[in-house]
Amino acid sequence: MAEPVWIEAALNGPWGRGLQPGIPVSVSEIVAEGIAAAEAGAAIVHFHAYDEATGRQQDDWEIYARIIEGIRARADVIAYPTIPLAGSGLGAFEPAGARDRFRHIDELGRRGLLEWTVVDPGSVNFARLDAIAAGEPGFVYLNPESHVGEGLRVSAAHGIRPSYAIYEPGFSRLGAALAARSPGLRTPVYRLMFSDRFAWGFPPRDWALEAHLRLLGEVAPGAAWMVAGLGVDIDALIEPAVARGGHVRVGLEDAIFGEARSNRALVDAAVRRVRALGRDPATTAEVRRAAARTDSVP
DSSP: OOOOBOEEEEOOOSSOTTTOTTOOOSHHHHHHHHHHHHHHTOSEEEEOOEETTTTEEOOOHHHHHHHHHHHHTTOOOEEEEOOOOTTSSOBSOOOSSHHHHTHHHHHHHHTTOOSEEEOOOSOEEEOBHHHHHTTOOOEEEOOOHHHHHHHHHHHHHHTOEEEEEESSHHHHHHHHHHHHTSTTOOOOEEEEEEOSSBSSSBOSOHHHHHHHHHHHHHHSTTOOEEEEESSOOTHHHHHHHHHTTOEEEESTTTSOTTOOSOHHHHHHHHHHHHHHTTOOBOOHHHHHHHHHHHTTOO
């Protein structure tokens, strides 16, 4: 029997409603949309917390704890937060260093609230193609090796699984090398990031997926992976990803800016695509079991 397909819902992102009007911002909104995504078939829910007064990202462990506990009170899902988007200026504070960057993850881990966390193994220029054409500057998303190492240290200390965003192919190489030197670390999940709107990485094309997978097969054989992205419609990659044993992330964080559909509708559409391919969406228990099997892969 074919393995079930993991579906992750990324509920909001760092954008604010100026770019993505439909995102949930308040704790109650995020909790409600996380529960709705789980009811639609998502086994994994990812989110950013906000300062409700300003609409800017706020990486406070207490806010994240309220969101996680609120979602889990109604749905058994893997619910995990982001980290500060260092270098972007989008958040309410800029971390002073590696420990500051992951302090909320450390605290949530101490309290047993996290199964997964974001650790992004590399820095990248963030620039939208339309902004480049208009002469507007982007920013460098900063992930120095010291920050990646701290994220992996915290992950190993609390038994949390890192979720790597692979914006550029070299992120897989660095992420695999750093994971290999981290005793006790759970095998990271590799989120292969595609975009139609940002000038990094690959567009959502079959050849691009194949390139990512060939490299991943060399540096992290057996690791779980999914297709995802920012400013992108990932639908064209669902069929080839599922055929190759991969998984799928959708949601308003990842969607093209101005997306009219809700997070629940995006998850519904992904579930329909997966079922049309003769596969089932994974339950949360199935995701946990499958992810645990990768930990024994050399």
